[in-house]
Amino acid sequence: MTKISTPSINIKHKGIFDLSAVLQGIKNWFEGDEFKVHYPAHKLKQPAGGWEHEMTIYGERKMNEYVKFTITLFIRLYDIKDIEVIKEGKKVQTNSGRITADISGEIELDFENRFDGSKFLQAFQDFYHKYIIKQDIGDYWEDEIMLKIVNLGKFIREMCQQEAVA
Amino acid sequence: MSEKTTVVEKEAIKYEGLFSVKELYQLIADWVNSKGYFPIEKFIEESVEKEGKVITAKLEPFKKLTDYAKAIIKIEILISDCKEVEVTRAGKKQKLNKGRVVIEIKSVLETDYEHRWEMKPWLYVLRTIFEKYIYTPFLSGFKNALREDTEHLKEQIKAFLNLYKK
Numbered sequence: 001m002t003k004i005s006t007p008s009i010n011i012k013h014k015g016i017f018d019l020s021a022v023l024q025g026i027k028n029w030f031e032g033d034e035f036k037v038h039y040p041a042h043k044l045k046q047p048a049g050g051w052e053h054e055m056t057i058y059g060e061r062k063m064n065e066y067v068k069f070t071i072t073l074f075i076r077l078y079d080i081k082d083i084e085v086i087k088e089g090k091k092v093q094t095n096s097g098r099i100t101a102d103i104s105g106e107i108e109l110d111f112e113n114r115f116d117g118s119k120f121l122q123a124f125q126d127f128y129h130k131y132i133i134k135q136d137i138g139d140y141w142e143d144e145i146m147l148k149i150v151n152l153g154k155f156i157r158e159m160c161q162q163e164a165v166a
Numbered sequence: 167m168s169e170k171t172t173v174v175e176k177e178a179i180k181y182e183g184l185f186s187v188k189e190l191y192q193l194i195a196d197w198v199n200s201k202g203y204f205p206i207e208k209f210i211e212e213s214v215e216k217e218g219k220v221i222t223a224k225l226e227p228f229k230k231l232t233d234y235a236k237a238i239i240k241i242e243i244l245i246s247d248c249k250e251v252e253v254t255r256a257g258k259k260q261k262l263n264k265g266r267v268v269i270e271i272k273s274v275l276e277t278d279y280e281h282r283w284e285m286k287p288w289l290y291v292l293r294t295i296f297e298k299y300i301y302t303p304f305l306s307g308f309k310n311a312l313r314e315d316t317e318h319l320k321e322q323i324k325a326f327l328n329l330y331k332k
Contacts, residue, residue, distance in 0.1 A: 007206065014213030098213075138230075138280075143204065150205055162212040163187040163263070164221050164243070 001110050002129065004137070006145055008104035009153050013160040019053075019080060019095040022159045026057060026073065029155050033148065035059030035071065050097055053077040068108040069145050071152065075101045099160060103152055105145045109137070168279045170238075173309045174316040176272040181327045184253065187221065187245060187263045193326050194225070194241065197319055203227035203239065218265055219248040228276075235305065236279045237312045239319065242270040262330070269323055273316040275309055 030037045036059060043054040058072040080097035110116075115125035129137065157165050198205050209224040225241040248265035278284065283293035297305065 009207055010209045012211035146204065146206070150207060153207060157210060160212070162210070163219065164191040164210060164212065164223055165188070
């Protein structure tokens with residue numbers, strides 16, 4: 001099995017946002033893109049300044065029989081308070097606070113370990129990666145996962161109603 | 167390690183007054199796409215402060231020129247004291263932003279980004295010879311193209327901000 005990591009992106013937001021909509025939106029984003037969502041870690045604290053939420057979410061998607069994408073999102077929400085705002089003349093329950101999100105990705109090649117049997121197979125796999133599917137990995141799969149990471153970041157920023165979203 | 171050569175030194179574009187955050191961000195995103203760069207948003211922070219919104223963004227769009235060379239444009243955007251205002255332009259009411267903008271742009275040419283020429287000392291020596299005597303015309307071509315792209319982006323941003331000047 002060979003793993004290729006991608007550069008990560010970091011998002012910060014301070015202001016008003018709908019916490020449950022953001023979290024549900026992230027889950028929907030993963031599922032909408034056919035990723036299987038996992039929640040391996042989740043912490044909840046309630047200090048005086050507002051409560052804190054820390055969670056790791058990762059989505060896995062088998063792109064074909066050989067390539068698997070994993071996108072990991074580490075999200076930290078802090079100074080979270082429940083507030084009420086008036087939107088279009090109506091009172092709406094929402095939240096204020098801070099969000100930091102780190103999104104990173106990984107491409108797993110041969111995730112079913114088919115080439116792990118012998119040294120010959122491993123050498124063959126090396127040849128396969130270096131000379132046969134090199135362009136596919138570098139120009140297609142790496143770009144594909146990066147685009148998904150960028151889109152997830154954009155989606156989170158849209159959910160937080162940030163201005164700088166293209 | 168890959169080698170990074172600064173092609174265009176960091177230069178700041180400063181502006182204070184009316185503009186549209188969304189349109190400015192869209193302009194940069196469109197430019198990045200139209201020139202075939204891969205959009206990487208390394209870091210984005212948006213916070214609501216007393217004086218107005220503060221937006222910090224670090225973008226690093228890149229373009230793989232060959233298997234050996236990669237062009238990177240580093241864009242740092244700082245928008246401060248950003249407030250939403252309503253203005254009348256050409257008889258129409260329009261929602262714009264008012265604040266301070268500082269955009270710093272620098273471009274870098276990265277060579278051997280796949281770290282292929284650094285495995286053994288003799289390969290490293292060979293790479294130096296290769297870059298100095300064989301690849302020089304290609305590298306200077308890449309540098310010129312990157313310089314042109316960077317200047318074009320700067321001109322586009324300046325022209326965009328000039329539109330809002332009274």
